Amino acid sequence: MVAVDGMPGLRERKKQRTRAAISDAAIALFLEHGFNQVSVAQVAEAAEVSKRTLFAYFPTKEDLVLHRLADHEAEAARVVRGRPPGTAPLDELRAHFLRGLHERDPITGLNDHPHVLRLTRMIQDAPSLAARMDRFKAGAEQALARALQETADTPELTARLAAVQIVGVQWVLAQDNAARLAAGTPADTRHPGAVADAEQAFALLADGLRDLTPRR
Structure with missing residues (x-):
């Protein structure tokens, strides 16, 4: 939802922060250990979200990158x-x-x-x-x-x-x-x-x- 002033609403900002946190956690793990060596479960754990939440933002592992x-x-x-x-x-x-x-x-x-x-x-x-x-x-x-x-x-x-x-x-x-x-x-x-x-x-x-x- 977008606020009246054109800026993202609270819910949208929270979703953006969650998406960024998942992506940042994934990239950090991939760069440290290798893309093929890191599982989606490990990314979810590092980002402190469930796998279901992760896939809601990123349908595939490749999308994380x-x-x-x-x-x-x-x-x-x-x-x-x-x-x-x-x-x-x-x-x-x-x-x-x-x-x-x-x-x-x-x-x-x-x-x-x-x-x-x-x-x-x-x-x-x-x-x-x-x-x-x-x-x-x-x-x-x-x-x-x-x-x-x-x-x-x-x-x-x-x-x-x-x-x-x-x-x-x-x-x-x-x-x-x-x-x-x-x-x-x-x-x-x-x-x-x-x-x-x-x-x-x-x-x-x-x-x-x-x-x-x-x-x-």
Whole structure:
């Protein structure tokens, strides 16, 4: 329930605190012992809730980790929908990715905070989490394709093909950055190279995606 002033009500704030406490307990245990080595029962005990309560907030064990990325699944679609009038979708997506690099957004792979590095490695090392990330990528492609169709008057097949290419490029760029940081390269050192790689990648995309609207 939302209060009259637009702020969450007491009940909603309590639910948010419970959700955060469960997630924090889970991440701490997973990072200390490994994702596959920790049971849901252990997470519930650490968070001081029942398993039933835990599953009410997080339907699967993987959700305890990946819910933190959930907002990013539709990020490219939001960027396209929210772009200024007259701005090409690809131009806005390029600018958004470059801002993410500058701000060290973890979704770009360019964040070397120890907690982020450990979380990234854990996701890569756990097959069930890696599989969920593939679903996350597919969801991002579908959301972006819909946004291109609805805001750029892009034909359905063109939108799907463009979305696969754009999300794929962003995915590769982020993975390359994460791999370099995992090997010990500081984020500040990597940043110029990450920007250059992103510029090259989006230039290549622009060659094939010059016009996302029907030719008349």
